[in-house]
Amino acid sequence: MKYEIDAKHYGTYDVVIAGGGPAGLSAGLAAARGGLKALLIENSGALGGTSTIGALPFFLGAYDGSIPYRRMLELGLNYEDLPRKRKVVGGIYDIITSRIRKEGGVGPCKMALSDKYPALSRFGCHDEFTFNIETGKRIFDELADEFGLSLLYYTSVIDTKMENNEIAGVYISNKDGISYVQCRALIDCTGDADLVYRSGFETYKGDKETGEMTAIGFITHIENIDCTKLSKYIEDGGDPWFLEQCALAAKERSDGNGNTPPTNIVMFPLTEEGVFMINGGTNHDFVKDKNLDGTNAKDLAELTKIGRKRAKWLVENLFRPYIPGAENCRLRLTAAYPGVRETRRIVGEKSLTEKDIISGTRFEDTIALAGRHFDLGRKGDEEKEKEGGLQEFASTNALGGGVASIPYGALIPRKSKNIIVAGRCISAEGQALGPVRVMSTCMALGEAAGVATIIKLRDNVDYKDINVKELQNTLRSLGAKIDV
Numbered sequence: 001m002k003y004e005i006d007a008k009h010y011g012t013y014d015v016v017i018a019g020g021g022p023a024g025l026s027a028g029l030a031a032a033r034g035g036l037k038a039l040l041i042e043n044s045g046a047l048g049g050t051s052t053i054g055a056l057p058f059f060l061g062a063y064d065g066s067i068p069y070r071r072m073l074e075l076g077l078n079y080e081d082l083p084r085k086r087k088v089v090g091g092i093y094d095i096i097t098s099r100i101r102k103e104g105g106v107g108p109c110k111m112a113l114s115d116k117y118p119a120l121s122r123f124g125c126h127d128e129f130t131f132n133i134e135t136g137k138r139i140f141d142e143l144a145d146e147f148g149l150s151l152l153y154y155t156s157v158i159d160t161k162m163e164n165n166e167i168a169g170v171y172i173s174n175k176d177g178i179s180y181v182q183c184r185a186l187i188d189c190t191g192d193a194d195l196v197y198r199s200g201f202e203t204y205k206g207d208k209e210t211g212e213m214t215a216i217g218f219i220t221h222i223e224n225i226d227c228t229k230l231s232k233y234i235e236d237g238g239d240p241w242f243l244e245q246c247a248l249a250a251k252e253r254s255d256g257n258g259n260t261p262p263t264n265i266v267m268f269p270l271t272e273e274g275v276f277m278i279n280g281g282t283n284h285d286f287v288k289d290k291n292l293d294g295t296n297a298k299d300l301a302e303l304t305k306i307g308r309k310r311a312k313w314l315v316e317n318l319f320r321p322y323i324p325g326a327e328n329c330r331l332r333l334t335a336a337y338p339g340v341r342e343t344r345r346i347v348g349e350k351s352l353t354e355k356d357i358i359s360g361t362r363f364e365d366t367i368a369l370a371g372r373h374f375d376l377g378r379k380g381d382e383e384k385e386k387e388g389g390l391q392e393f394a395s396t397n398a399l400g401g402g403v404a405s406i407p408y409g410a411l412i413p414r415k416s417k418n419i420i421v422a423g424r425c426i427s428a429e430g431q432a433l434g435p436v437r438v439m440s441t442c443m444a445l446g447e448a449a450g451v452a453t454i455i456k457l458r459d460n461v462d463y464k465d466i467n468v469k470e471l472q473n474t475l476r477s478l479g480a481k482i483d484v
C-alpha cells in the first residue's frame, strides 16, 4: 500500500493510546504515571470524548444502586434517597473529579444548581458528576502535561503494522499527511475498536445475535431556561419527562414531513444557570428505526445533519411552546460529534455476559467494578421489562446487592499479543455492555489497561500472560475499586 511506503517516521513510543475519551484519557495518564513513554492520539482537538466533544459532561457509574430513571420516578424516589450503598470506581476517576470540582464541577451524586434550585435534582438519574466542558478540556490537558503524557490532536490512527501477529506500530493521518509511529504496545480506546478490527482480530457489532445497535443520539444544549419557573412546575408535581407536553406537541405540531416531537424529554441542568443538556428526545426516537451505524462515515454525516436541523425544530415546536420555563429558550450548541452508544465490541480472551452480571459472578481477574443497570435501548424492551427479565439486576441493585465484576480478559482481543482495549468496546455481550460503558467505568477500565501495559512491557510478556495479581494489587494501591 502506498502509505506503507511513504509514511514519515513520527517517533518511537513504549505505548500508543488511540482515542482520548474517558477510557483513553485514563489509560494514557496511568501509563505515563508509571514512567512509560506514552503518546495519546486523538481525532478531535480535546480529551474527554463523549463528555467534551460529544457535549455530555455527566460522568455516571461511580456508585452502585442505579435503576432506570422512569422506575425511579414511579417508585417516588428522590435523588437524595437513591440507594447508593458503595462507590465502585476510584483511582484516576477520583483524581480527575476532585480537580474539576475545585473549578466548579458538581457531584458525584449531586445535580448542578441544586443548592439554589433543589427541584432540579429531579432531573438526575443516579450519581452524576457535572462540569463545564471548557474547564474539563483544559484540566484534561493539564493532567496530561503533569503526568508526562504526550498528546497528538487532530490526528486519526488509521491502521496498524503487524509483524508476527504483533503490532509493530500505527499509521496516523493528519495535516502532515500519513506518518508511522513505532510502539511496543497499543491501547485501543477508539470506542469502536477501530485498531483491533484493522489488525484482523475478531470483533462484532451490537447485539451478537441480531446485530442491533442502540440508537445514536445527538446532544444539544439549550440556554435561557427560567429555572424558577421550571422548579415551580416540578415542585407542583410536574413530570420531569414531560410526557403530557410531548403528547400534546405531537398532536399539534407534527408536520407530516417526518418532524414529530419525541414521546419524552430527558434533560439535565448544566453548571451555568438556565443551561440544560438535552439527551434522549432530540433525535433518539427519530433515528431508532433507521439503524444508523456509528462506524459508517456516511451515516454519521447524515445523523449530524438530521440532528442539527431537528434541534432547531424542537426548540421552536416543543420547548418554547410547551415546556414550563423554556418560553424564551435558545439553542446554545449541538455536539461536535454524534453520541454513539454502541458499535464494535472485541471478542476477548474472556467475555462479560448478562448472566454473569445477574448472577454476580466474581472473576479471579477482576480489574474493575460496575454498578449501573442494563440500559441499552432495544426493540421489544417494553415487553421484556413487563416480564421482569433484564431488570432483575436493576432490582437487586436497588437493594444494594448488584455490583458487576469486570474481568481483565475482557480487555484483551483473543489471540492478540500486544494490543488491549478499554472503554465501550470491551468484550461485554448483549446488555452487559450497558453497565460497563458509562464514563466512570470507562475510566476504571482505562486505568487498568494503562497499569497492565506497565507490567506487560516490564516483563516482556503478552498482555494475557501478565501477573494479574500484581495488576490487581497495584490498582488497589492506586485507589481503584476492584473488591466487592
Ligand SMILES: Cc1cc2nc3c(=O)[nH]c(=O)nc-3n(C[C@H](O)[C@H](O)[C@H](O)COP(=O)(O)OP(=O)(O)OC[C@H]3O[C@@H](n4cnc5c(N)ncnc54)[C@H](O)[C@@H]3O)c2cc1C
Pocket: 018, 019, 020, 021, 022, 023, 024, 041, 042, 043, 044, 048, 049, 050, 051, 053, 056, 058, 059, 060, 061, 155, 156, 157, 158, 189, 190, 191, 192, 194, 216, 217, 218, 219, 279, 338, 339, 340, 341, 422, 423, 424, 425, 437, 438, 439, 440, 442
Ligand atoms: C447519547 C449518549 C448519552 C450518554 N449518556 C451518558 C451519561 O449521561 N453518563 C455517562 O457516564 N455515560 C453516558 N453515555 C456513555 C458514554 O458517554 C460512552 O459510553 C463513553 O464515553 C465511552 O468512552 P470511550 O472512552 O470508550 O469512548 P468515547 O467517549 O466515544 O471516546 C472515544 C474517543 O476516541 C476518538 N477516536 C475514535 N476513533 C479514533 C481514531 N481512529 N483515531 C484517533 N482517535 C479516535 C474519538 O474522537 C473520541 O474522543 C452516553 C452515551 C451516549 C452516546
